[in-house]
Amino acid sequence: MGEALVHRGPDDDGVWLSQSPQVSVGIGMRRLSIIDVAGGRQPILNEDESVVVVCNGEIYNYRELRGELISKGHR
Numbered sequence: 001m002g003e004a005l006v007h008r009g010p011d012d013d014g015v016w017l018s019q020s021p022q023v024s025v026g027i028g029m030r031r032l033s034i035i036d037v038a039g040g041r042q043p044i045l046n047e048d049e050s051v052v053v054v055c056n057g058e059i060y061n062y063r064e065l066r067g068e069l070i071s072k073g074h075r
Contacts, residue, residue: 008029008030008031008032010030010032012030012031012033012040012041012042013028013029013030013031014028014029014041014042014043014054015027015028015029015043016028016043016045016052019049027043027052027054028054029042029043029054042054042055046069046074047074047075
């Protein structure tokens with residue numbers, strides 16, 4: 001899957017494939033590491049893999065979102 005996106009960047013790639021028998025979904029990404037070279041791994045998953053995110057950009061209100069998610073029981 002990532003080979004179709006190789007032009008997006010040579011530094012990192014990530015793939016997530018659904019393990020659900022009801023849903024066949026895959027998410028892939030490639031990136032050129034400019035900012036947060038070590039910590040920018042994607043896809044990003046929550047603790048039980050029920051939410052998967054790939055983001056091209058920055059999440060500026062991450063502190064607010066983190067607090068909200070923790071208050072709802074996420075880790």
